[in-house]
Every structure is written in C-alpha cells, then in structure tokens.
Amino acid sequence: PAWALAPPVQSLPYPLDELPARMAEAGVRAVWLFPGHLHFTLGDWNLHPILEVLEQERVPLFVDPSPLLIGGTRDLTDWSAMVQLCCDHPNLPVVTTEARMYWPTRQSLSALAVAPNLHIELSPFWLYQGIELVCREFGAERLIFGTRLPIREAGGTIAQLQYAEVSEEEKQAIAGDNLRRLMAEALPGRGESGPLTAALGRMG
Numbered sequence: 001p002a003w004a005l006a007p008p009v010q011s012l013p014y015p016l017d018e019l020p021a022r023m024a025e026a027g028v029r030a031v032w033l034f035p036g037h038l039h040f041t042l043g044d045w046n047l048h049p050i051l052e053v054l055e056q057e058r059v060p061l062f063v064d065p066s067p068l069l070i071g072g073t074r075d076l077t078d079w080s081a082m083v084q085l086c087c088d089h090p091n092l093p094v095v096t097t098e099a100r101m102y103w104p105t106r107q108s109l110s111a112l113a114v115a116p117n118l119h120i121e122l123s124p125f126w127l128y129q130g131i132e133l134v135c136r137e138f139g140a141e142r143l144i145f146g147t148r149l150p151i152r153e154a155g156g157t158i159a160q161l162q163y164a165e166v167s168e169e170e171k172q173a174i175a176g177d178n179l180r181r182l183m184a185e186a187l188p189g190r191g192e193s194g195p196l197t198a199a200l201g202r203m204g
Contacts, residue, residue: 002030002062006038009049016049020057024190029183030060036067042081044088051085055092057190060182062095062121070151074100074124079107086115093182095144097121105130112138122174123148123157131164131174140170141178 003023009016023029031054035042042063044051054061063085065076076098086094094117101108101124108125111118112134120134123146127133134143145161147154161174 001026001028002032003028004032004034005050006033007040007046007050016053019053020059020187020190023057023059024187029186030062032062032064034064034066034069036065036076037069042078042085044085047085048088051089051092055089057187058091058093059186060093060095060179062097064097066099072099074098074102075104077101077104077108079104079111082118083111083115086111086118090117093117093119093185095119095121097146097148098124099148100124100126102126109133109137112142118142119144119178121146122161123152126156126160129165131161132166135164135166135170140166140173141181143174144179144182145175 003026005012012019014022033042033047040046051061063077063082065078066073067076077096082094082096086092094115096108096111096118097120101120105127108120112120119142121144122131125131125143131143134140145157147157161171164171
C-alpha cells in the first residue's frame with residue numbers, strides 16, 4: 001500500500017508527527033504526490049514539513065505531475081523543481097513518473113547526474129536503449145519498474161526490460177529489487193506489519 005499526500009499540513013486528519021507511526025501500522029512504505037492533479041507546487045516552502053518527515057523516515061516519494069491520472073499528456077515533469085526537491089532533501093528517495101517523457105530526455109539524464117537520490121519509474125521512459133544508457137552512466141539502481149496499470153497494459157514495459165542489453169543482475173534489480181530495497185529501508189526501527197513482512201519475504 002501507498003498513501004497520497006498534499007499540502008498544507010493541516011489537510012491531514014491528524015498531526016504530522018503521527019504520520020510515520022500510522023504508516024507503519026498500516027504497512028505503508030511509500031507516498032505519492034500528484035501536484036498536477038491536486039494543483040500545488042513542489043516548492044519547499046509549500047512541502048517542507050511533509051518532506052522533512054518523509055526524509056527522516058526514508059520513505060520513497062513518487063511524484064506524478066499528470067493533471068489527469070489516466071495520462072494523455074506528456075513532458076509535464078518540472079525538472080528544475082524535482083532537482084531542487086532532491087537537493088533540499090538528499091536522504092529522501094524520490095521517484096519521478098508521468099504519462100510520457102518524450103522531449104526532455106536530456107533533462108532527465110542531467111537530473112540523474114546532479115541528484116543521486118532521484119530515480120525514474122520505467123513506464124513513461126520509452127527511450128531506445130534508455131535502460132542501457134542509465135545503467136551504464138548512473139547504475140541500474142536508479143530505475144524503478146512500473147507499468148501504469150490499469151491505464152496501460154504491462155507488456156510493453158516488460159518487453160522493454162526483458163530485451164534490454166544489460167546483465168541479468170541489472171534486470172533483476174530494476175524488475176523489483178530496487179523497489180524492495182527502498183521499501184525495506186523506510187521507517188527504520190518502527191517494525192513492519194505482518195502482511196508486508198510476508199510479502200517482502202515472498203518477493204525476495
């Protein structure tokens with residue numbers, strides 16, 4: 001399970017400092033932000049209290065700028081804002097995704113170079129030999145597998161990874177080990193719920 005958050009902090013039905021404990025109790029190990037859908041900026045002035053808590057607990061943060069969650073648009077990621085967010089919170093694992101990354105491929109690679117805690121979810125990354133490029137230049141750990149189900153079918157993303165010219169170890173990392181590692185590192189010392197522990201054990 002993953003939860004979606006949005007500013008202001010007052011929108012939470014409980015104090016922000018209760019968030020980590022409530023996440024641990026519910027087996028939640030990831031958080032989403034939908035700035036395009038919910039109309040808010042990624043500026044630290046707007047999100048700092050939330051990001052500070054997530055960074056302290058090393059909770060993976062997924063960011064999707066698409067105003068319509070079904071997709072249909074492209075190139076909506078504000079790379080300057082994403083890089084600034086990552087630099088302001090260097091211990092926060094950040095995963096960017098959207099309906100489609102097309103023209104700003106160079107921007108995404110520059111962002112990976114300057115923000116070591118930034119990751120790209122694979123479903124919008126339709127770049128010829130893009131997986132090979134990221135693995136070679138930045139490491140397979142920077143890619144997180146995703147398909148954007150149920151909006152898209154999964155076959156395209158699966159084939160893209162299956163036929164990528166990278167090692168089996170890199171494919172395994174992208175296919176699931178990277179995300180499992182990030183989730184396992186989240187909420188340190190707070191324990192894990194029974195269902196989550198069992199699920200991570202089965203996937204491992």
